[in-house]
Amino acid sequence: MSKLKLSDRQLYALIEAVKLGEVIKPSQSAKRKAFSRYKIEGWENSKLTGIFYSIQRRLGLIDEVIEELVGVSPLILDPWLRATLRVAVEVAVFRDPNERTIQHLKGLAKFLSGKTHPYVGYYYYELLPRIINYVPKLDSEEKRLKWEYLFPEWFIAKMRGLLGEEAEELLKALNETLPVSLRVNRLKASVKDVENYLRRKNLRFKRSERVETVIRVLDSFNPGRLMEKGFALPQEEASAVASLILSPKPGETVVDLAAAPGGKTAHMAELMKNEGKIYAFDVDSERIKRMKQILRW
Template identity: 30%
Template sequence: MSAPDLKRSNPRQSACSVLLRIQREGCYADQLMDRELESGGLTGPDRGLFAELVFGALRRQGTLDHILSSLLTQPLSRLEPQALILLRVGLYQLVYLDRIPESAAVNESVNLAKKTLPRASGLVNAVLRNYLRRGDDIPFPDPLAMPAESIAARHSHPLWLVRQWIDQLGVEEAEALAEASSRQAPLALRANTLAISRDDLLVKFSTNGIQATPCRFSPHGILVEGRHQITSLPGFHEGLFAVQDEASQMAGLLLDPRPGERILDACAAPGGKATHLAQLMNDRGELLAMDVSGVKLPLIQESAHRLGISIIRTRRADLLNSAAFPVDSFDRVLLDAPCSGLGVIRRNPEAKWRLRPEDLTRLAETQRRMFANAVRMLKPGGRLVYSTCSTSREENEAVLHAFLSRQDGVILEDLNQVYPCWSELFTREGMLRSWPHCHGMDGFFAARLIKR
């Protein structure tokens, strides 16, 4: 039975349907989940369980598949995709959700299999009950003899990615990163200081019974505890805040745009950084938010309208086209380049199972071309921030150094000297490197350059 034929009457069935579409069609989890929730079929606690099952099964897919491989006599590749999804969702409840009784997790999974894929119901029942008998004896790779394989299996990441992290950080720190990257990301907001101070926003949240604390580095950021529907948080409709991770906020702060300047956000959709730049400019000057996707541009204007921002103009344009703008056009340029997203796999866990090492090489070539065109549009004496939400050296330092080796008209600034208060976030070369396991924010890279 195909995914569109499933009638989604409960959170487990809805979760299986979404996961099956992600696997078959390469869809994005958050978009499919939003559509499912907007349909109104799930209410109350069922909405939370649905989200937990989808994101949990994606975050822990590698570990779940490792366990299933020990419980099955056939390779996972020979299972019907829908049967594999049923097994992952059922097993996730047994391994990771203590509040769901084991009997309920098994029975609900078997009943769902009978309803949606009857021929797999016996398999689902046998495998899940086998786990209850043998779960404590499932073998995992030896962490001393096979560190990469052990980390990949226990913390649920592709083996190639774990090996890359070990090459960058060493085994101990790579494991800490892997563990942090398989957990749920915190909810980070940015106070819209055009309308309210961060302190006053924290008071407003506290008055409404919502626990929130200031971010460590961003003067505009707050972390909200618990799970919340964003549009129901106090102040959302009044434009008092925007959803934006603290690492992403750092990009705008490093660009440091001034009121009255002409600013380019070169890859702006969906607009979180663009609205932050306008906020830093006190909504005075000119801010061009450019993106190759015309479909996403309205999202930027919608956010700007809600936040009371008037200086943002949007334009559909491809930064790979060197004739997109004349030379020396902007005082400052933010190039938040399209990347693998390895630093945000806590938020988009489906991405780590879709990516391959060769994708990073392809993206790095695109980033180098964008870099050259972005610098071309920067005024002499102007500043450019190059940033990605990737942990990969290939998309970050390698792109930057390759560009600098061919250009003598651009200088890399040492951020340690410019912002000593944030030195914990900077490398020896003076570039920003944030890590989930060290700083509690997304994995992010940023470097600031000056055009001679």
């Protein structure tokens, strides 16, 4: 597997996204704002988005590393220093950066000095070798499992107490990335129509045993064509179940809070046969734009 390559500009974008993520919610709004500032687009966007969400996912563990090295909680550090250290730990400890990327990590000292104070940049530069050479002390089974599966030690200890050796299988399962699931819009297509489309694309799939209109696609694919026609939307079983439990009827009025990007809103509209009213709200204007597009389909 090739080593991770990151440029100065990409590191700057990640740091600003992590810093903004502390004050702008949801975190994807912070990411979009920072990435736009540094013109992160296309393949760069996909690559850095994966790293950004990885930092968010293991933030507790990253902060434990920082506290061990610094001696104080990261929460009392300068915000720019905190964000830079979080990115540096993600890149140097949890990934395999190439030598050029290591040099760019060292160059962040100058970036920090410009953002806050030269002494902060000096402090980061002096600390970085300890981050690069950091090796965790995995002196218990709970710590080993915490590092591998990113669950807190108390949870791991509880699961081991309940399940014994099978606990690791549970932790592994909870870390699996599920295949894309599609929910068929029966106002415009049948489940068989969508399944036939997937067969023509030579894609493997499996129909949900819990929600009859959900199909789990086992191969990578772009659902854009199905979405544009309004035949199906990406939606997990658990999300689709919520609308089925509510079971809105034609002519009723529904209020959907935190509605964007619109999967449940669209599902409820289908169940209501587009007869009635749905008031859909969200705090994220960009996600609302996406929801409007989805609902038009």
